[in-house]
Amino acid sequence: MNTFTRREFLKTSSAGVLMVSFSLSLEAAPTNQYGLRDPKEVSREAVDSWLSIDQKGKITIFSGKVDLGTGVKTALAQMAADELYVPFGSIEMVMGDTATTPDQWITGGAISISQGGTELRQAAANARQALLERAAAKWQIPVSELMVRDGVIFPISNPGQKATYGSLIGEGFKIKVDTKVPLKKYTEYRVVGKSIPRVDIPSKVTGEYVYMHDFRLPGMLHARVIRPDSIGAKLESYDDASLKNIKGYVQTVRKGDYLAVISTTEWGAVKAARDLKVSWKKGPDLPKKETIFQEWRQMPLAKEEVTQKVGDVNSVIGSGAKNIKATYNFPVQTHASIGPSCAVADYRNGKLTVWSASQATHSMQHELAVITGLPKDSIRLIYLDGSGCYGRNGHEDATADAALAAIALGKPVRMQWMRHDETALAPKSPPRTMDFEASLDSKGNIIGWKSDFYIALNHIAFMKPLDFPLLAATDTGVPRPGNWVGFLFQNTGAPYAVPNISVNTKHIAQTFLRSSHLRSPGRIENSFGNESFIDELAISSNADPAEYRIKNLTDPRAIAVIRAAMKSSGWQSRDPAYKSNQASNIAKGRGIAYVRYNNAITYVATVADVEVNRETGKILVKNLYVAHDCGQIINPDGVQNQIQGGAIQTVSRVLMEEVKWKGSDIESVDWASYPIIRFNEVPKIHTVLIDQPGTPSWGAGEQTPTTVPAAIANAVFDAVGVRLRTIPFTPESVKTAMKEQSSAKA
Secondary structure: OOOOOHHHHHHHOOOOOOOOOOOHHHOOOOOOOOOOOOOOOOOOOEHHHHEEEOOOOOEEEEEOOOOOOOOHHHHHHHHHHHHHOOOHHHEEEEEOOOOOOOOOOOOOOOOHHHHHHHHHHHHHHHHHHHHHHHHHHHHOOOHHHEEEEOOEEEEOOOOOOOEEHHHHOOOOOOOEOOOOOOOOOHHHOOOOOOOOOOOOHHHHHHOOOOOHHHOOOOOOEEEEEOOOOEOOOEEEEEEOHHHHHOOOEEEEEEEOOEEEEEEOOHHHHHHHHHHOEEEEEOOOOOOOHHHHHHHHHHOOEEEEEEEEEEOOHHHOOOOOOEEEEEEEEEOOOEOOOOOOOEEEEEEEOOEEEEEEOOOOHHHHHHHHHHHHOOOHHHEEEEEOOOOOOOEOOOHHHHHHHHHHHHHHHOOOEEEEOOHHHHHHHOOEOOOEEEEEEEEEOOOOOEEEEEEEEEEEOOOOOOOOOOOOOOHHHHHOOOOOOOOEOOOOOOOOOOOOOOOOEEEEEEEEOOOOOOEEOEOOOOHHHHHHHHHHHHHHHHHHOOOOHHHHHHHOOOOHHHHHHHHHHHHHHOOOOOOOHHHOOOOOOEEEEEEEEEEEHHHOOOEEEEEEEEEEEOOOOOEEEEEEEEEEEOEOOOOHHHHHHHHHHHHHHHHHHHHOOOOOEEOOEEOOOOOOOOOOOOHHHOOEEEEEEOOOOOOOEOOOOOOHHHOHHHHHHHHHHHHHOOOOOEOOOOHHHHHHHHHHHHHHHO
């Protein structure tokens, strides 16, 4: 139960009123003004925690999930509307407010629909059933003799006798969620399955939408945190005497190695941060960037696990007509959110209120309690849209930074990170190196498949609070030893029906950079290895890569999604293109990759068309043909948005993204040192959605990216006959690979 009441909050504000206001241009938010709702008791077991209905029939849905720009706010509202038999427009969504929404764990893993939506549907079904029972009792007839349409219940035998939801709601539901209450039949869906326009887009297009960065509080101060780009550095001393000449400068805040400057204006805070004289003691050198994959596999292991074992691979490996070995590498990458992270915090009379773009506001309550020492019940987080995160970027760090500054001053503080904070210091994805070996018989059949994956140890536990080393925790000496990187073992398993398989995961005990999950964590690296390797086996067998995959699959939905991608792209079996285009400076090629995400849910197959400039080494991805089966589709347009966004970002990750460092200094600090894809490099994305009505709805945000790296690598091989096994595929690495191939042939 959250004990922070609205009355308490009002008392703590300086003017006795909720001091949140907006300029005229921002007043067109969904309710034309922003205010905090009354806190309430929330639990996942209580129907009243999930939704409320007023006497006019207005329905408010409370979700612990948040919309990170994925459109899930619209999709969840569609699911609730259908389950309640009400028009879509009667639904209002409240998301990610710890005082009013149930804790549904983090928003991530592409499980907002499958996990979050399923929980919401169950609660809505309970609510509808409860209202039907109230109407049945009112009219003294069985529930089976009632119908409901657009939030109005009536007897089937007497449609003129009506009762609205609002007339039956009374003081709420006061019941627990019963998972046995039947859900609406998919054949009766009226809203689910339609491309309902996203509710957040209109105000975002007009500039009226209130993002985290737009949010202001009366009397709010501005802060910048000061940190070195050197990892592990310790604060020795600082001198802020000269800052007193800066207009608006208020003070400097230090707590351990945490250092921030405060100003009445944002520009004053920027200038103070730039002018503050600080002395840092550098930390120890990181492993060398140039040899990171060799060093990564030599780091101490926490454990080694057999992820997949089929047959007896040792009895066949190395005994085939052909034996193939390959090693693949995936670099350290960062989220590279276009807008640096931001948060606003207000601390008064022992209560901390924080507006945050965190993807896990409920977990952040726990994290802030650990860092600040405040009781969890005294902390309230309210989600506001940030600049996207693709996993855990700097949003949570900025949130904790804002909290520390606000507590130090006892006033509302807006903490805005700078570009170098976000690029250099936000959490990174850990590196990955993978070894593969397979044996083929004389007909090209795979008789044995063996692989080893060197992955970072993960401390994450489903539905548990996080144990993540936020910078504010590290700076202030709060022990947070966890690696929070996602389930990196997923999709290590061979995705094909091979008679003998052995897959091992070797968990590196400690990452050398602060690491977190980055979009499709583990699955994108592992699928790059698996799908590049199956392509190498197909080529070694003189087989068509697409047909070779189908030959080694037994799941009809897997085969169907590959067939759909082949049809969409006009795939035709042929010899590799490089055998006939060697005279062309611009070599064109085509590659394919497939995944069943987590080896258990969404199916995706992607065909990539690329052009490789032999002179410059530059790769241009021209087309991506994506066939996608995520079960019952909630919002087709939303699914397409997710496919397109994920594909474009992954092209960027494949071709150019890599964190660089020297010694303990992070050298990737801005868009020049960490470039991302430009508009003129974005490929055309062609999508084929395979709807499966009546089946579970799976994720769509993280699935397509897992197919893109290998599809590009396989297309490059098709174009120039060079196998690229280390991401990113920069012009320099492509030229080096082509040169090495030429030297090998000479």
